[in-house]
Amino acid sequence: MYEQIAEQIEALIRDGTFAPGKRLPGERELAERVGISRPSLREALIALETAGLIETRVGDGTYVRADLSPTPVFPLATGRDLGPGTLEQFEARRALECAAAELAAQRAGAAERAVLQESLDRMHALVARGENPAEEHRVFHVALVDAAHNQIFSRLVRELWRARQGAMWETLRLKVENAESWRAGLVTRAQLMEALAARDGAAARALMEAHFHRVGRKYFDPGE
Amino acid sequence: MYEQIAEQIEALIRDGTFAPGKRLPGERELAERVGISRPSLREALIALETAGLIETRVGDGTYVRADLSPTPVFPLATGRDLGPGTLEQFEARRALECAAAELAAQRAGAAERAVLQESLDRMHALVARGENPAEEHRVFHVALVDAAHNQIFSRLVRELWRARQGAMWETLRLKVENAESWRAGLVTRAQLMEALAARDGAAARALMEAHFHRVGRKYFDPGE
DNA sequence: TCAAGGGAATTGGTCAGACCGGTTGACGGG
DNA sequence: CCCGTCAACCGGTCTGACCAATTCCCTTGA
Numbered sequence: 001m002y003e004q005i006a007e008q009i010e011a012l013i014r015d016g017t018f019a020p021g022k023r024l025p026g027e028r029e030l031a032e033r034v035g036i037s038r039p040s041l042r043e044a045l046i047a048l049e050t051a052g053l054i055e056t057r058v059g060d061g062t063y064v065r066a067d068l069s070p071t072p073v074f075p076l077a078t079g080r081d082l083g084p085g086t087l088e089q090f091e092a093r094r095a096l097e098c099a100a101a102e103l104a105a106q107r108a109g110a111a112e113r114a115v116l117q118e119s120l121d122r123m124h125a126l127v128a129r130g131e132n133p134a135e136e137h138r139v140f141h142v143a144l145v146d147a148a149h150n151q152i153f154s155r156l157v158r159e160l161w162r163a164r165q166g167a168m169w170e171t172l173r174l175k176v177e178n179a180e181s182w183r184a185g186l187v188t189r190a191q192l193m194e195a196l197a198a199r200d201g202a203a204a205r206a207l208m209e210a211h212f213h214r215v216g217r218k219y220f221d222p223g224e
Numbered sequence: 225m226y227e228q229i230a231e232q233i234e235a236l237i238r239d240g241t242f243a244p245g246k247r248l249p250g251e252r253e254l255a256e257r258v259g260i261s262r263p264s265l266r267e268a269l270i271a272l273e274t275a276g277l278i279e280t281r282v283g284d285g286t287y288v289r290a291d292l293s294p295t296p297v298f299p300l301a302t303g304r305d306l307g308p309g310t311l312e313q314f315e316a317r318r319a320l321e322c323a324a325a326e327l328a329a330q331r332a333g334a335a336e337r338a339v340l341q342e343s344l345d346r347m348h349a350l351v352a353r354g355e356n357p358a359e360e361h362r363v364f365h366v367a368l369v370d371a372a373h374n375q376i377f378s379r380l381v382r383e384l385w386r387a388r389q390g391a392m393w394e395t396l397r398l399k400v401e402n403a404e405s406w407r408a409g410l411v412t413r414a415q416l417m418e419a420l421a422a423r424d425g426a427a428a429r430a431l432m433e434a435h436f437h438r439v440g441r442k443y444f445d446p447g448e
Numbered sequence: 449t450c451a452a453g454g455g456a457a458t459t460g461g462t463c464a465g466a467c468c469g470g471t472t473g474a475c476g477g478g
Numbered sequence: 479c480c481c482g483t484c485a486a487c488c489g490g491t492c493t494g495a496c497c498a499a500t501t502c503c504c505t506t507g508a
Contacts, residue, residue, distance in 0.1 A: 050274040059500030092376040095323030283471035
């Protein structure tokens with residue numbers, strides 16, 4: 001039954017009854033309106049959340065995700081079906097992000113470069129305060145790959161970064177995240193911005209490859 | 225909480241504790257074993273079902289899906305103008321196959337090189353008879369990426385090659401598929417085999433990049 | 449008058465226990 | 479030996495309750 005309800009709610013989202021960014025009715029009210037119990041309604045909501053259509057905030061409410069992709073994605077892909085190894089995920093991200101950096105240098109507009117610069121500025125502030133800029137790293141890299149104007153790259157890199165925040169990566173993250181690496185990352189990303197401004201695709205790719213080479217050694221080389 | 229439980233169960237599936245096709249313990253037993261209530265356990269199972277890892281049969285039990293691979297990672301080219309275009313697909317294949325070639329040179333075993341050589345031999349025979357070796361091209365490239373020993377690469381490249389056989393690519397295929405390009409392809413792929421035998425990753429990547437550069441111009445440059 | 453504090457109402461998160469209908473498989477009758 | 483029956487088991491659903499987080503309004507004090 002939860003599948004029927006999920007489809008029903010998804011239809012309401014797609015036809016605009018529940019607009020992106022808006023709050024859905026409360027679980028109790030929604031359950032009564034649809035004519036099912038709250039547990040069943042919850043199961044439908046969890047299916048929609050797993051599918052990436054909605055997000056919930058405890059004590060507040062359930063919201064339609066604002067960044068809905070135009071193509072329906074319901075039956076598939078939460079990153080959950082990626083293969084097991086962290087090394088494999090890293091290699092995939094390396095291949096995609098290096099290629100995306102080159103394309104982004106050729107294609108990024110001023111607005112996209114501004115978004116990247118803002119992220120870099122926030123990173124500076126975080127590092128200055130001694131805080132972990134990991135989440136901002138993700139934002140930067142996702143924005144960079146978006147600037148490549150390739151939906152496939154964007155989608156895959158997003159999923160790979162999301163997977164990187166899971167439990168599987170926890171011990172590896174500790175190996176590379178420290179004050180020194182944060183500062184080094186700021187320099188690298190600043191150079192990347194210069195390459196983008198100069199529309200120098202080769203330089204952008206080279207910088208990204210050097211970055212992944214350096215990080216990869218810290219992650220996976222036993223000697224370090 | 226259901227997300228934590230879902231990850232936990234997923235880990236058990238991935239490490240083989242719950243093998244594909246096998247039945248999971250009942251909801252009541254599983255909930256007690258994990259230490260949560262049955263509704264919460266059910267929410268985790270629904271997340272896994274939505275993600276395509278398991279399936280439930282009423283009155284019988286919950287089973288690990290036997291076919292974990294064919295679940296697509298991203299929506300591709302179901303319609304004509306839906307989803308990423310041919311250029312985006314080409315760029316993705318380029319990024320992935322070039323990286324895979326380098327890894328394959330480092331990792332391919334004798335058996336995998338033999339499979340590639342057999343495919344190349346069949347290609348020779350086809351071209352000698354004047355037949356289109358396109359399908360054999362696909363076999364070769366898929367085998368090559370498999371030799372990189374990275375499931376993510378394998379799945380994505382498979383899917384992109386499958387999309388390449390669709391209607392969306394039809395006019396583009398005509399631009400590059402002719403007797404001359406077939407013969408040139410044989411030379412390139414023979415060189416690739418040498419790089420693999422020499423375990424020369426850089427050479428393999430360079431050859432693949434040159435290949436994609438050449439083909440990409442024929443596909444997408446208006447002047448040719 | 450306005451800002452800060454506090455508490456009540458609302459919301460999602462979790463739980464226990466119960467009942468229903470479908471599936472399976474063993475047991476017993478033909 | 480085959481087949482039908484039935485009990486045990488399993489997922490599906492519901493009720494009702496309590497908890498924790500968040501919000502927001504109203505009170506209080508400056």
